[in-house]
Amino acid sequence: MTTGVAAMSAATLRCPALLIAAPASGQGKTSVTAALARVQARRGRRVRVFKCGPDFLDPQWLELASGHPVDNLDLWMNGEADVRARLARAARQADLILIEGVMGLYDGEPSAAELAQRLGIPVLAVVDAGAMAGTFGAVVHGLRHYRPGLPWAGVLANRVAGAGHARMLQTALRDGDGPWWGALPRDEGMAWPERHLGLTQAAELPDAQARLDRLADALEATSLGELAWTEWQRWAVALEAPAAPAPPPWLAGRRIAVARDAAFSFIYPANVQTLQALGAEVVFFSPLADEPLPPADALWLPGGYPELHADALTAAGRTRASVQHHVQAGRPVWAECGGMLALLQALTLADGRSVPMWGLLPGEAVMRARLVALGPHAWVMPWGELRGHTFHYSETQMPLPPHAHTTPARAHGRPEAIWRHGSVMASYFHAWFASAAQAAAQLFLPQDAWAPAAPQEAAV
Known part of the structure; x- marks a missing residue:
């Protein structure tokens, strides 16, 4: 079993936390996670963001949004003890923890869903609904119930054509598959360019911050963006890490x-x-x-x-x-x-x-x-x-x-x-x-x- 490299206490802390997931890659997980981080950071809250799985590009945008370095969380690569240690350290320093999933919610071994369930972190589903109506409800229902006992925070629709389209999507939800947290519009001005390895690096775009703020502005207009801070406490998670010794100084003086x-x-x-x-x-x-x-x-x-x-x-x-x-x-x-x-x-x-x-x-x-x-x-x-x-x-x-x-x-x-x-x-x-x-x-x-x-x- 792998462990973190810093000495830890076994104290338990509670901190609001969400895992932002989707049915597949390309649905807008990074955009929504970054927008959420930017909204709360603009309100003066300390936000720590993590990325599920091995990834170098999404964390650059998440760091720009939150103002803090972004660590990766992977139950296989890190090991569960290291994952818990990093989250517990973040809970000591932050008002809010956000975790961006990897690929689809149930993709990979172990998947983002397994991490959410093992650590008790609620899942916020982001679904690209640009070409959907009633099927949106079926997709959300599947995400919600495919793994029994999955902690659930609700759903946010992405790339929606307008208010009428948003109402159709909300109506398609079955009881128990919400809450519905609103919809983000289809807007090329908020899109981030990609290349063969993934998103373009944030530092390469001179208007990266402006794109990010435009996303945050759009999110602020949703029910999730308008949610009072006291209501965020419904997603408070107990985060505890076992004590781990610091490693010997094998590279001392180098x-x-x-x-x-x-x-x-x-x-x-x-x-x-x-x-x-x-x-x-x-x-x-x-x-x-x-x-x-x-x-x-x-x-x-x-x-x-x-x-x-x-x-x-x-x-x-x-x-x-x-x-x-x-x-x-x-x-x-x-x-x-x-x-x-x-x-x-x-x-x-x-x-x-x-x-x-x-x-x-x-x-x-x-x-x-x-x-x-x-x-x-x-x-x-x-x-x-x-x-x-x-x-x-x-x-x-x-x-x-x-x-x-x-x-x-x-x-x-x-x-x-x-x-x-x-x-x-x-x-x-x-x-x-x-x-x-x-x-x-x-x-x-x-x-x-x-x-x-x-x-x-x-x-x-």
């Missing part, structure tokens, strides 16, 4: 440099917090700005969109030279997905053009039009089972034999290779460091100094 910009933005805030809890100092730099790697004992190149910034990365001579010097000195590098692509000899883009990369890892990658791999994975190491996920549109031709492979958590998944080249470790695998903190620490230690596995009771 300085870890992390690439962070529009090309390297797939960074779980929890991963940075885990490194710091292990004793590391974390510093950031921008390859897109051609910043040299700051003095560091280890380097983390996270995922992101190197394919959208390939020419700029090729031209980042100072960054490349400093990373090359780091590698030649034998200092550790952990390169995840997009970070790995940047180290390769070349990257063939979707238009067929081949762009030279930094050439510090043999092999090349090719962008594909369709998703190549998606799903949860685990890397079993001597120091623990490091969990995470994979999600990529590229394929890599690597002359190196794999150093190891991940194990997919789903029957239809395929293992991901872990490659080692000198002091570089690279993979498409995105790791959740808190799932096995000592295993994660090894990624940033010299390979000749890798410690033996800790006794079972010391694992975190």
